[in-house]
Amino acid sequence: MPELPEVETIARTLAPQITGRAISAARVLLPKTLAAGANLLPEAFPEASPGPRVTAVRRRGKLLLIDLEPGFILAFHLKMTGRLMVRDAKTPPNTHTRILFDLAPGNDAKAARLFFDDARTFGYCRLMRPQDFAAWPFWTRLGPEPLGLAPEEFIQRVAGRRGAIKALLLDQKVIAGIGNIYADEACFRSGVHPASPAASLTETRLAALLQSVQAVLEQSIEECGSSIRDYRDANGDAGAFQNLFRVYGRAGEACFNCGGPLHKTTVAGRTTVFCPVCQPEAVKIR
DNA sequence: TCCTCCCTGTTC
């Protein structure tokens, strides 16, 4: 389930392989994967044309963005099982291939293919003009990037809210890029009970939580993300941060801090693992 | 603010 560190890793491994290269054709094998209302295939990939050139590969939140020249943007949301991978030009689509891009041969590079594979078909791609992209509601409402976020702004965005702190961490409008894994890991590392109402946490606790969010994200980026089940980078390589999980997926096992059993519960509709000793429930505020 | 739904491969 690609979250910020995984998408960042994909962007970093994808960029050197496709930047500067022309995309000569796109083939959509599952129509719904190319979001309706954001389908500019004929305009972006006209017949008898070398095709648009990749000028940049970026990440924002969990979105992977490919800038094209002339002016188009490919925005991918990988959701749970989406993968972006460059393979040999002759590689045929597999059962999970949803969109296939042909990369024209470049200076030194041979022709190749960019695959968007997605077993569970939750992921999507939007192909938009920059002005439409800038007006896309999901884009305009996206909260700030956690890395580099000032504690004061984080506190201001969650202070006084009645919802569970983990629900706010998962809310992309509050802060962008955090999913179930890193929300649990950050709560544990800062000793915050994930079900605590944000309003019950002091500014000091919230600042500590943000620091843990930033620490786990940075550490995971260093480890090239977490690979459980599906995630791979654009080279097909796995990440290693899953070896450093302290709570995610460890319900019933011993807490690395106190040795007691980790508990499992549901917060914001998501499986949540925490240590009841090291993450005491904050005192509720009326 | 919370719940349901979408979707399919994997695990029990």
Added chain:
DNA sequence: GAACAGGGAGGA
């Protein structure tokens, strides 16, 4: 052959 994984849209 059922439970489970979960991001985000949409509705209660």
